[in-house]
Amino acid sequence: MRLRTRGEAIFEWFNYTLLVLIILTCLIPVLNIAAKSLSDEASVMAGEVLIWPIHFTTDAYGIVLGSQKFLTSFRNSVYITMVGTLLNVILTVCTGYALSRSRLKGQKAIMMLYVFTMLFNAGIIPTYLVVKGAGLINSYWALIVPALVSPFNMIIVRLYFMNLPDSLEESGKIDGASNVRILVSIMVPLAMPVIATIALFCAVEYWNSYFDALMYINDAKLMPLQVYLREMLLNAADASNNVDMLAQVNVSQESIRGATVVAATLPIVVVYPFLQRYFVKGVVLGAVKG
Known part of the structure; x- marks a missing residue:
């Protein structure tokens, strides 16, 4: 192995320094919010909390998790995310597999239509009128159906299936398997990396979505967690107005906001490590062939 030149060493040092600064820029605000949610009122109000809790307390989480509004919106988000992700993955896999087969009549025309929707x-307003005309207003389906098939995710899945050898499908046909059986028993197990990847994409998108709920949902009992979080953060005058169980302990509004943000973010953070090992592999293998 040759020794690095001075220029290469400086360039490498610069890259590491830049990456560390980017990481700190993203990480410090998150740590600050988490620290405030775990600190007492006096420390937060005095501005003493930076990235580590002072006078550790979980009172803010007790208030937030005891709020009926929070629990209702959390349950709504879990339902929307689970159902939406499941249906999205099923339809995306089926569509991607069908469009990966060259024998499909009108394959290029269908692909052009999907790509057209990306551009x-x-x-x-037209989207709202379509959702309203379909009778989906003020229902969970208004937040699930419009985003059921993402053209970007479908293209990734399609390219992944195109990279699989045709001999796999041919062997299934020799054994008398139908197209559905080939997809379920042969293709899907081999495509688990890309399926896990698009499942993560879909779950994050459904979980973080709030604008659709503002447009299509009027019933407060159907509002997802992100709308509740938005109202909590925008109401700078008194965060406790959004918490139906008033604090009986000394908890600052900043701590309540921080606890709400952490509680809203934690589910995706917990799920991500289980799918992260598939993430890079699924995207790279799905993008090898154009």
Whole structure:
């Protein structure tokens, strides 16, 4: 192995320094919010909390998790995310597999239509009229159906299936398997990395979505967690207005906001490590072939 030149060493040092600064820029605000949610009122109000809790307390989490509004919105988000992700993955896999087969009539035309939707869309008002015309207003399905098949995810899945050898499908046909059986028993097990990847994409998208709920949902009992979080953060005058169980202990509004943000973010953070090992592999293998 040759020794690095001075220029290469400086360049490597610069890259590491830049990456560390980017990591700190993203990480410090998160740590600050978490620290405030675990600190007492006096420390937060005095501005003493940076990235480590002072006078550790979980009172803010007791208030937030005891709020009926929070629990209702959390349950709504869990339902929307689980159902939406499941249906999205099923439809995306089926569509991607079908469009990966060259024998499909009109394959190129269908692909052009999908790509067209990535470049152009009808806009907010026409989309709202379509959702309203379908009778989905003020229901969970208004937040699930419009995003059921993502063209970007479908293209990744399609390219992944195109990279699989045709001999796998041919062996299944020799054994008398139908197209559905080939997809379920042969293709899907081999495509688990890309399926896990798009499942993570879909779950994050459904979990973080709030604008659709603002447009399509009028019933407060159907609002997802992100809308509750948005109202909590925008109401700077009194965060406790959004918490139906008033604090009987000394907890600052900043601590309540921090606890709400952490509780809203934690589910995705917990799920991510289980899918992260598939993430890079699924995207890279799905993008090898154009």
